[in-house]
Ligand SMILES: [Zn+2]
């Protein structure tokens with residue numbers, strides 16, 4: 572038996588052995604012991620409860636939030652530093668069900684799945700309104716930088732057959748973009764400026780193109796802007812070389828962009844968005860900003876121009892299903908932004924590659 576098979580039969584046995592004394596099955600998992608210190612070590616495979624499912628992780632994307640956590644800039648109640656959080660913050664995963672708790676009804680061994688990563692109280696005003704991403708009790712389901720991850724049945728979504736794992740693992744970021752785009756009420760004859768040529772900017776580009784709106788991509792990495800071109804951007808602006816205002820005005824008959832997506836959030840992002848947006852236009856603050864950033868906005872700009880400024884955080888469950896449907900019909904291929912694939916043992920290199928912007932999107936395959 573190969574090592575992985577051996578471990579998998581241990582996973583099944585360990586489930587059967589719930590309630591008995593020792594737990595022997597082990598897996599490889601990454602841990603962030605303290606900021607900037609990540610190790611890959613053996614960890615106990617968690618025991619399943621009745622409505623829980625064990626998934627073998629096939630691929631897990633590295634998200635900006637993983638890097639923030641790695642750098643100590645962000646903490647999660649559910650993911651402390653140290654050895655208590657196997658697979659730490661990895662949430663952009665796709666995998667295969669290897670074992671199910673006794674009360675699980677909707678998935679079975681062999682099903683390919685992705686996680687819906689949010690859990691919430693289900694009772695508050697926001698949960699009642701279907702906006703569980705705003706719930707004060709919101710928690711995330713993490714743990715994808717490991718061979719196995721345990722997840723409640725209700726947080727699993729089955730992957731349609733023809734979707735490659737490299738696309739499926741990016742369901743969550745794609746869903747987040749869809750949630751942001753939803754707030755902008757885009758129409759096919761709109762022009763959308765996307766500020767930020769990182770992985771999320773490039774995902775936004777693909778989705779906005781799908782709606783039919785024209786896209787102006789603004790960034791400052793030649794390689795990424797080259798990809799934006801290939802993905803069908805109508806205009807690409809390298810803001811290191813040219814001030815975006817004039818070309819954006821030229822491309823929109825002097826009106827400005829109907830909508831602006833902030834896929835990056837540095838100090839100037841919002842003031843740039845306000846310069847580029849047309850009257851009656853919409854801005855979505857998609858990217859999180861450094862906690863110390865403050866912006867000052869002249870209220871008259873919003874008042875007289877009738878601007879709408881929106882935010883978006885995470886995604887709703889329905890956005891995950893939409894994302895998978897778009898992948899199934901090949902309308903969107905999130906994997907086009909993947910430039911680097913690392914084995915789990917090299918997760919530190921993967922984090923570095925993203926951090927130093929060598930990679931556009933790096934994924935890890937345990
Ligand atoms: Zn993410």
Ligand SMILES: [Zn+2]
Nearest residue numbers: 692695698706
């Ligand atoms: Zn709630």
